Amino acid sequence: MLMSIEGDYLEDFYNNIFTVKGLLHPKDGSICVLRYLPTEEGDRIKDNLKYRKVDSLREIKEILLKKYPNYLKYDKVFNRVLCIVKHDEVFKFYKAREFLRELSKRELKDTELKALELIEILKSRANLSYDSFGLSGSCLLNLSNYNSDIDLIVYGKENSFKVYEALSQLFREAKELSPYTSDHWRDFYERRSIDTLMDLKPFIFHEGRKFQEGIFKGKEFFVRFIKNLEEIKEPYDSLSFHLMGYSKIKAKVIDDIESIFTPCCYEVSDVEILAGLNLKNIRKIVSYRGRFCQQAKVDERIIAQGKVEKVIQNGEESYYQLVLGESRSDFMVNEKL
Numbered sequence: 001m002l003m004s005i006e007g008d009y010l011e012d013f014y015n016n017i018f019t020v021k022g023l024l025h026p027k028d029g030s031i032c033v034l035r036y037l038p039t040e041e042g043d044r045i046k047d048n049l050k051y052r053k054v055d056s057l058r059e060i061k062e063i064l065l066k067k068y069p070n071y072l073k074y075d076k077v078f079n080r081v082l083c084i085v086k087h088d089e090v091f092k093f094y095k096a097r098e099f100l101r102e103l104s105k106r107e108l109k110d111t112e113l114k115a116l117e118l119i120e121i122l123k124s125r126a127n128l129s130y131d132s133f134g135l136s137g138s139c140l141l142n143l144s145n146y147n148s149d150i151d152l153i154v155y156g157k158e159n160s161f162k163v164y165e166a167l168s169q170l171f172r173e174a175k176e177l178s179p180y181t182s183d184h185w186r187d188f189y190e191r192r193s194i195d196t197l198m199d200l201k202p203f204i205f206h207e208g209r210k211f212q213e214g215i216f217k218g219k220e221f222f223v224r225f226i227k228n229l230e231e232i233k234e235p236y237d238s239l240s241f242h243l244m245g246y247s248k249i250k251a252k253v254i255d256d257i258e259s260i261f262t263p264c265c266y267e268v269s270d271v272e273i274l275a276g277l278n279l280k281n282i283r284k285i286v287s288y289r290g291r292f293c294q295q296a297k298v299d300e301r302i303i304a305q306g307k308v309e310k311v312i313q314n315g316e317e318s319y320y321q322l323v324l325g326e327s328r329s330d331f332m333v334n335e336k337l
Contacts, residue, residue: 096134125166245277289325
């Protein structure tokens with residue numbers, strides 16, 4: 001019951017709300033990112049409290065260092081200081097999967113109604129049950145407003161590929177779903193640029209060919225694909241990650257099958273170090289952020305920049321990987337852009 005995964009949220013005893021990141025967590029807590037902060041300057045209301053959304057990674061770090069340093073803990077697996085909220089520090093758990101089952105018992109807001117419509121379409125197209133889906137984001141927290149987007153979850157590897165195929169068909173039909181238009185790009189780009197640096201042209205190129213996000217009945221939506229825990233090959237204690245430095249690389253993508261999932265992963269070859277730490281055995285590019293899903297396709301050559309980790313499996317050195325999304329300067333683009 002205490003186990004939380006990507007797409008779930010936690011609320012502490014100070015009414016701060018955290019989003020859970022990834023699928024690997026210590027037994028007594030969850031690796032999180034602060035997302036909503038109670039403040040009189042907030043533009044959203046929940047349980048008679050005003051909240052504001054915190055988007056900047058830099059601001060999140062500053063808030064934690066100043067007000068809640070107890071959440072900044074050294075993690076033995078990731079070998080760095082992370083925001084970890086222990087189970088006994090949690091006032092309330094928000095589960096995306098369970099919340100979807102409870103929606104029928106309450107009066108629905110506009111975003112929730114449209115989210116259910118979208119789930120019904122995807123459920124029917126992919127021939128799945130409601131148990132395959134979850135509803136996350138501001139809807140899950142009862143913090144949605146008229147401008148809120150739809151943040152859907154699909155659970156399970158097989159289910160995810162079925163829904164992904166359904167999305168690709170719906171986009172091609174161009175009836176119920178539509179990609180972002182020029183009217184949306186500027187605002188979307190400015191919001192992303194807060195903590196992910198990229199020029200507008202490559203941003204539009206990469207985002208414009210993704211099927212996981214778009215517009216449904218005037219609402220922005222994002223579909224997050226999450227593996228079931230039993231589908232994770234390496235449990236939390238079997239791996240360790242050691243930060244080595246920062247690098248900019250050029251590489252060829254040789255496998256993108258894991259690119260739709262959060263966390264996402266790309267296998268690469270022909271790696272050339274353009275700047276930073278010079279390591280030859282970089283085999284993967286990974287990210288715990290949904291914005292890097294579907295960022296590259298198999299056989300494409302890309303340029304990427306991020307932190308380099310050494311991955312140790314069962315006590316033995318395995319390979320190096322580039323991690324995207326922990327710094328504003330992290331990126332991955334097609335080398336032709």
